[in-house]
Amino acid sequence: xxxxxFSVSMITCILFLAxxxxxxxxxxVLFADSFDQGLxxxxxxxxxxxxxxxxxxxxxxxxxxxxxxxxxxxxxxVKLPFSTRQSVIATVExxxxxxxxxxxxxxxxxxxxxxxxxxxxxxxNHHGYWILSPGQVEFIGRPGEEGNPGKYxxxxxxxxxxxxxxxIVVRQEYAYFQVGPSKKKEFKTFFHSAITSHSAxxxxxxxxxxxxxxxxxxxxxxxxxxxx
Numbered sequence: 001x002x003x004x005x006f007s008v009s010m011i012t013c014i015l016f017l018a019x020x021x022x023x024x025x026x027x028x029v030l031f032a033d034s035f036d037q038g039l040x041x042x043x044x045x046x047x048x049x050x051x052x053x054x055x056x057x058x059x060x061x062x063x064x065x066x067x068x069x070x071x072x073x074x075x076x077x078v079k080l081p082f083s084t085r086q087s088v089i090a091t092v093e094x095x096x097x098x099x100x101x102x103x104x105x106x107x108x109x110x111x112x113x114x115x116x117x118x119x120x121x122x123x124x125n126h127h128g129y130w131i132l133s134p135g136q137v138e139f140i141g142r143p144g145e146e147g148n149p150g151k152y153x154x155x156x157x158x159x160x161x162x163x164x165x166x167x168i169v170v171r172q173e174y175a176y177f178q179v180g181p182s183k184k185k186e187f188k189t190f191f192h193s194a195i196t197s198h199s200a201x202x203x204x205x206x207x208x209x210x211x212x213x214x215x216x217x218x219x220x221x222x223x224x225x226x227x228x
Contacts, residue, residue, distance in 0.1 A: 029227050030081070030088070031078055033225075034058075044076070045077075047070065053076060056220075074207060075205035075207040076206045076207075079201070079202070080203045083197075083200075084202070087169075087171045087172075090170075090224075094109075094219060094221055095161070096219060102215070105124070105208075106210070107209070108120055108206075109205070111168055117207075118196065119177075121166045129156075132156065132166075136156075137153075137154055138154070139151060163179040167187075
């Protein structure tokens with residue numbers, strides 16, 4: 001076997017096992033909000049007004065808002081005590097309520113530093129298809145071509161409810177986009193990336209953004225939780 005291919009395969013396998021076994025261990029709940037009793041006072045508005053969110057039928061709803069020069073991703077954010085070197089998982093259920101979303105609309109959860117998004121896991125309307133984003137990176141080259149960026153493609157999966165909640169897994173200065181557990185109790189990892197090292201001013205945000213906010217559209221969030 002090609003040594004480079006073997007190394008890449010081994011690293012991928014180790015990362016897969018580490019991320020997908022994270023739910024098997026004892027977890028400390030850093031923050032949880034089911035929204036059925038209102039909104040926790042720990043949430044902060046970033047680029048949103050009080051009219052841009054509401055509690056409805058036991059869930060949080062956020063109105064689609066355009067990004068601004070000051071706030072690239074308007075969001076509800078909660079600041080939490082952890083570092084990017086620790087193992088932290090954020091999970092939330094995201095569904096569309098009422099008016100269908102438009103091309104380019106997206107909603108999900110993001111890892112934040114101060115008021116800036118470091119990494120996000122989202123559902124997105126892409127040319128009429130409701131997909132999970134970022135997509136799953138796949139190698140399409142030959143052995144020995146792993147170092148060529150042109151030998152990779154991105155596969156997008158439909159944002160079916162059967163996949164389960166959106167998840168961001170932070171571990172050892174990497175962030176992973178994952179969904180699950182599914183109805184079959186399975187987890188699936190789509191994308192991962194190195195992130196900037198931080199030990200303070202971190203948190204997670206919930207967002208719903210699009211290029212056109214003149215037509216009212218809302219996205220629903222349920223059962224948000226962050227564990228370590």
